[in-house]
Amino acid sequence: MIVTPIAGKWIDRFGYRLASTAATATGCLGILLTLWLTLWLVIIGLAIFATGIFICQSAATSYVGVAAGYARSSAAGLYLTFYYIGGSVGAIVPGLFWSAGGWPACVALVVFVQLLTVGLILAFWSK
Numbered sequence: 001m002i003v004t005p006i007a008g009k010w011i012d013r014f015g016y017r018l019a020s021t022a023a024t025a026t027g028c029l030g031i032l033l034t035l036w037l038t039l040w041l042v043i044i045g046l047a048i049f050a051t052g053i054f055i056c057q058s059a060a061t062s063y064v065g066v067a068a069g070y071a072r073s074s075a076a077g078l079y080l081t082f083y084y085i086g087g088s089v090g091a092i093v094p095g096l097f098w099s100a101g102g103w104p105a106c107v108a109l110v111v112f113v114q115l116l117t118v119g120l121i122l123a124f125w126s127k
Helices: 003-014 016-033 039-068 070-126
Strands: none
Touching: 003 016, 003 039, 016 039, 016 070, 039 070
């Protein structure tokens, strides 16, 4: 409710690629803070992580319309399909990592996925 309207202004000012990359880096910083065993650092880390994710989500959602051109409704449908597939996979895979290595393994998975996301953004999103 607070971050998304501000994110729109950042995206307009800095562009989709830079805003998404910065937001993803922010998310990585936040999730890494959750590795400390101090409750207030974990809470701050989760807030920073969520902020980064919300900004990246805003950029991705609005970039779909820009990238699609004339096929916006088809692109939006595909985006939502893959969004929910990713959410489903994201609900299962961390459990496997938790079983293998607890919270640090889950954090490693999240950071890996975030870095993969930045790589895809830089490779495929136009400047």
